[in-house]
Amino acid sequence: MQPNSGNPIGVFDSGVGGLTVVRALMERLPFENIVYFGDTARVPYGVKSVETIAHYTTQIAEFLLGKQVKLLIVACNTMAAVASQVVQDLSPVPVLDVIDAGAVGAVAATRSRRVGVIGTPTTINSNAYARAIHQYQPEIRIFSQPCPLFVPLVEEGWLEHQVTRLTAQEYLRPVLAEQIDTLVLGCTHYPLLKPLLQDVAGPGVALVDSAEAMAERTAALLAEMGLANPRRTPPEYHFHVTDVPLRFQTIGERFLGRSLANVHVEKW
Numbered sequence: 001m002q003p004n005s006g007n008p009i010g011v012f013d014s015g016v017g018g019l020t021v022v023r024a025l026m027e028r029l030p031f032e033n034i035v036y037f038g039d040t041a042r043v044p045y046g047v048k049s050v051e052t053i054a055h056y057t058t059q060i061a062e063f064l065l066g067k068q069v070k071l072l073i074v075a076c077n078t079m080a081a082v083a084s085q086v087v088q089d090l091s092p093v094p095v096l097d098v099i100d101a102g103a104v105g106a107v108a109a110t111r112s113r114r115v116g117v118i119g120t121p122t123t124i125n126s127n128a129y130a131r132a133i134h135q136y137q138p139e140i141r142i143f144s145q146p147c148p149l150f151v152p153l154v155e156e157g158w159l160e161h162q163v164t165r166l167t168a169q170e171y172l173r174p175v176l177a178e179q180i181d182t183l184v185l186g187c188t189h190y191p192l193l194k195p196l197l198q199d200v201a202g203p204g205v206a207l208v209d210s211a212e213a214m215a216e217r218t219a220a221l222l223a224e225m226g227l228a229n230p231r232r233t234p235p236e237y238h239f240h241v242t243d244v245p246l247r248f249q250t251i252g253e254r255f256l257g258r259s260l261a262n263v264h265v266e267k268w
């Protein structure tokens with residue numbers, strides 16, 4: 001059965017990081033209702049086992065399907081890397097994930113066919129980006145680098161801090177040495193480091209922001225399936241989280257780029 005076009009888009013992540021995707025969606029699709037789920041009590045996922053991530057992912061997808069979403073967006077790169085199939089298998093509505101969107105963005109951006117990918121250790125170890133990129137263009141060479149310290153640095157708000165710059169120089173050195181011309185920001189948190197990463201990578205490297213790529217994919221899919229909301233009234237946004245940690249509001253608003261209202265705490 002075709003979902004109702006007025007129903008919300010469901011977006012989920014391991015924590016607040018996925019709000020970078022929500023922000024890109026709000027800008028690209030200003031009339032769509034959105035329900036967000038962030039598992040703030042159990043974040044970070046990027047260092048957890050595949051079984052645990054798959055189990056948590058199932059719980060969250062089922063929760064959002066209960067909210068009658070017309071489309072599910074896996075905003076978390078880590079969940080998309082190891083549990084995308086789990087969501088596809090259980091969902092009666094279309095599912096989009098950031099890895100596929102980032103792969104399409106990388107293929108479009110590269111000229112030299114040398115692409116760097118950065119993400120959490122679980123995302124990088126899964127090889128999911130390489131698989132997704134090779135589906136579109138098998139000749140592209142991929143150079144990956146896990147960057148586990150970026151998530152806590154972003155959560156700390158050290159977006160331009162000297163410590164973050166040194167960390168970025170250290171992490172990016174091996175991939176930049178491979179003469180890449182494109183770098184995929186394969187984690188929800190990294191779009192917030194874009195100016196610093198662009199500075200470290202230099203002007204010859206195009207950064208693929210998976211949040212923006214995701215918003216483009218969503219717009220295309222909604223149009224293709226006739227699922228775009230025809231109503232031109234202000235949309236509703238709801239944010240469900242499993243905990244409200246200290247500084248949640250500040251961090252959340254930084255990710256979202258606007259004030260955060262309608263926050264509901266789910267006690268799981």
Ligand code: DGL
Nearest residue numbers: 014044045046077078188
């Ligand atoms: N949301 C995760 C991702 O995009 C980063 C945070 C985490 O490790 O849970 O990979």
